[in-house]
Amino acid sequence: MFAASTKIFSIFKIIVITNIFLVSIIHAASQNPNPSSDKNDNPKADKDFYQYAFDEAKKGLAEGGIPIGAALVHNGKVLGVGHNKRVQEKSAIKHGETDCIENAGRQKAEVYKQSVLYTTLSPCDMCTGTILLYKIPKVVIGENQNFKGNEELLKSRGVEVVVLQDAETTQMMKKFIEEKPSLWNEDIGEKD
Numbered sequence: 001m002f003a004a005s006t007k008i009f010s011i012f013k014i015i016v017i018t019n020i021f022l023v024s025i026i027h028a029a030s031q032n033p034n035p036s037s038d039k040n041d042n043p044k045a046d047k048d049f050y051q052y053a054f055d056e057a058k059k060g061l062a063e064g065g066i067p068i069g070a071a072l073v074h075n076g077k078v079l080g081v082g083h084n085k086r087v088q089e090k091s092a093i094k095h096g097e098t099d100c101i102e103n104a105g106r107q108k109a110e111v112y113k114q115s116v117l118y119t120t121l122s123p124c125d126m127c128t129g130t131i132l133l134y135k136i137p138k139v140v141i142g143e144n145q146n147f148k149g150n151e152e153l154l155k156s157r158g159v160e161v162v163v164l165q166d167a168e169t170t171q172m173m174k175k176f177i178e179e180k181p182s183l184w185n186e187d188i189g190e191k192d
């Protein structure tokens with residue numbers, strides 16, 4: 001009698017433990033089906049990481065350059081930052097975004113596909129092309145008041161576009177364009 005009840009109790013214990021195990025698996029799966037997708041819905045993280053791009057823009061301005069900066073972030077880690085080097089390096093292709101992606105170095109395709117690009121200004125056609133080439137799924141833009149790039153093309157290709165309309169960024173860019181219109185036109189491929 002005593003042996004039988006011990007056996008029943010052991011079976012009961014196994015059933016309870018198995019259930020706890022299954023419930024925790026289901027709970028974990030429902031909590032975090034895909035850890036990399038978390039990055040897409042975190043406004044606070046966007047603001048924090050945007051600061052890296054903004055700091056780069058300010059650095060560019062201090063160097064006498066065009067104040068546009070960017071940061072590439074993969075699952076919460078900054079892979080690289082950069083800023084427009086048209087003036088500093090007499091570069092035709094180092095915009096904030098392209099300089100940043102260059103500085104982030106060679107990355108695997110799956111890394112770009114799980115990254116977010118932060119940039120102070122709406123990306124031009126060249127930078128839009130770079131974002132599409134590497135299939136970067138999300139772009140956070142400081143402002144698009146002074147210049148609006150091809151955000152519609154990005155969206156049409158499935159890229160999530162977030163525009164912060166940050167007042168400080170807008171003011172910095174506005175002031176620069178007013179003070180150095182020739183440099184600005186040169187950067188966006190326009191005649192003076």
Ligand SMILES: [Zn+2]
Nearest residue numbers: 095124126127
């Ligand atoms: Zn560009």
